[in-house]
Amino acid sequence: MANGGDRRHLISLDDLTDGALRDIVARGAEIARRSGDPAGTAGATLAGAVVGIYFRRTSTRTRTAFTSGALRLGAGVISYGPGDLQLNTGESSEDTGRVLAGMLDVLVARTADDPAEMRTWATQHRMAVVNAMSADEHxxxxxxxxxxxxxxxxxxxxxxxxxxxxxxxxxxxxxxxxxxxxxxxxxxxxxxxxxxxxxxxxxxxxxxxxxxxxxxxxxxxxxxxxxxxxxxxxxxxxxxxxxxxxxxxxxxxxxxxxxxxxxxxxxxxxxxxxxxxxxxxxxxxxxxxxxxxxxxxxxxxxxxxxxxxxxxxxx
Incomplete structure (x- = not known):
C-alpha cells in the first residue's frame, strides 16, 4: 500500500476539500507543462500499482486518458468491458467490490446511472474508486x-x-x-x-x-x-x-x-x-x-x- 495510508476515493467533487481540488488541478497543469520533456511527464510514481478500468458505457477520452495516464505513471492496467465481470451472472456488487479491492489499487469506473454502486465499492480503504462519469456528475x-x-x-x-x-x-x-x-x-x-x-x-x-x-x-x-x-x-x-x-x-x-x-x-x-x-x-x-x-x-x-x-x- 502506497505510503502505508488509506486510499482516497473520488466519487464527486464534493469529496474533495478546497485544498485537494486545487492540488489536483495544479498537479495536472504541472504534468501538462512537462509533457514535452524527453525524460517523461511525471515519472513512474505509480510503479507497482494495478489500475482497473471498468466501463459499462462508451468512452473515448476518459477511458483512454486514465489508461494512458496509468501506463505513463508506471502502473499496470486491467481493462473490463460491460460483459466481463460476474455482476452479469448475479454476483452482488458488494462481493465484486470486496474481490476487486483485494487485487487492485485503483478502480476507475463508468457504470450505471446512479453512483450508489461506486459508493458501495468505496466503503473499503484498500482500493481507491474514481467516478469516470455518472448520470448526475462528471x-x-x-x-x-x-x-x-x-x-x-x-x-x-x-x-x-x-x-x-x-x-x-x-x-x-x-x-x-x-x-x-x-x-x-x-x-x-x-x-x-x-x-x-x-x-x-x-x-x-x-x-x-x-x-x-x-x-x-x-x-x-x-x-x-x-x-x-x-x-x-x-x-x-x-x-x-x-x-x-x-x-x-x-x-x-x-x-x-x-x-x-x-x-x-x-x-x-x-x-x-x-x-x-x-x-x-x-x-x-x-x-x-x-x-x-x-x-x-x-x-x-x-x-x-x-x-x-x-x-x-x-x-
Missing amino acids: PTQALADLTTLTLRFGSVDGLRVLYLGEGNNTAAALARGLSRYPGVRLELRTPPGYGLTPEVHHRAATTAARGAVVHERHDLAELPRDVDVVYTTRWQTTGTSKPDADWRAVFAPFQVTSELMAVAPKAVFMHDLPAHRGEEVTAEVLDGPAAIAFDQAENKMYSAMAVLEWCRGSY
Missing part, C-alpha cells in the same frame, strides 16, 4: 476543464464562464468545481425543463468561495459580453434520452454559432466532446481559432494522471 471532466483553464489563463480565480445547453452531468460538475474559486462567475443558459437540479445549485452555493456566483437562466436574453470562456456540451448525453419528442426544437436556440461568439470576441470556446457539428455548435466555431476543445481533451490525460497520483497518496 467529476473528472471538471478537473480536466479546471486544468485547461489554469493552463490557458494562469489561474481559475475571477474567470467568467458562459455555459449553453443542457444542465447535464458536465454542467453539474462545472458548477461544483468553478464555484470553489474566488470571484468566478458561471452563467448558465439552459433550455426550459433541462436545467441544473436544485441540489446542484444548493451545493454550489454552500461551498462557494468568496465572490463566486453560479447563475442560471432559461433564455438567451442579455447574454454577458465580458466572458472569458464559452462552453457547451453534446445535447444527447451518453446513455440518456429526452422526455420530449420535440426536444431538438427546444435546444436549437442554444446552439453556439459565430454570431454568438461575436458577443464575447475575446472568449475561448470549450467543449467536453464528442461534438456534433451543426447541433450544439457549428463547425465554424469548433474548428475555428477560438476553440481549445482538443487541447481540453488532451489535458484530460494529464488531469487523470494527477487524479491517480492523488488517489494513491502521492501528494
Whole structure:
C-alpha cells in the first residue's frame, strides 16, 4: 500500500476539500507543462500499482486518458468491458467490490446511472474508486476543464464562464468545481425543463468561495459580453434520452454559432466532446481559432494522471 495510508476515493467533487481540488488541478497543469520533456511527464510514481478500468458505457477520452495516464505513471492496467465481470451472472456488487479491492489499487469506473454502486465499492480503504462519469456528475471532466483553464489563463480565480445547453452531468460538475474559486462567475443558459437540479445549485452555493456566483437562466436574453470562456456540451448525453419528442426544437436556440461568439470576441470556446457539428455548435466555431476543445481533451490525460497520483497518496 502506497505510503502505508488509506486510499482516497473520488466519487464527486464534493469529496474533495478546497485544498485537494486545487492540488489536483495544479498537479495536472504541472504534468501538462512537462509533457514535452524527453525524460517523461511525471515519472513512474505509480510503479507497482494495478489500475482497473471498468466501463459499462462508451468512452473515448476518459477511458483512454486514465489508461494512458496509468501506463505513463508506471502502473499496470486491467481493462473490463460491460460483459466481463460476474455482476452479469448475479454476483452482488458488494462481493465484486470486496474481490476487486483485494487485487487492485485503483478502480476507475463508468457504470450505471446512479453512483450508489461506486459508493458501495468505496466503503473499503484498500482500493481507491474514481467516478469516470455518472448520470448526475462528471467529476473528472471538471478537473480536466479546471486544468485547461489554469493552463490557458494562469489561474481559475475571477474567470467568467458562459455555459449553453443542457444542465447535464458536465454542467453539474462545472458548477461544483468553478464555484470553489474566488470571484468566478458561471452563467448558465439552459433550455426550459433541462436545467441544473436544485441540489446542484444548493451545493454550489454552500461551498462557494468568496465572490463566486453560479447563475442560471432559461433564455438567451442579455447574454454577458465580458466572458472569458464559452462552453457547451453534446445535447444527447451518453446513455440518456429526452422526455420530449420535440426536444431538438427546444435546444436549437442554444446552439453556439459565430454570431454568438461575436458577443464575447475575446472568449475561448470549450467543449467536453464528442461534438456534433451543426447541433450544439457549428463547425465554424469548433474548428475555428477560438476553440481549445482538443487541447481540453488532451489535458484530460494529464488531469487523470494527477487524479491517480492523488488517489494513491502521492501528494
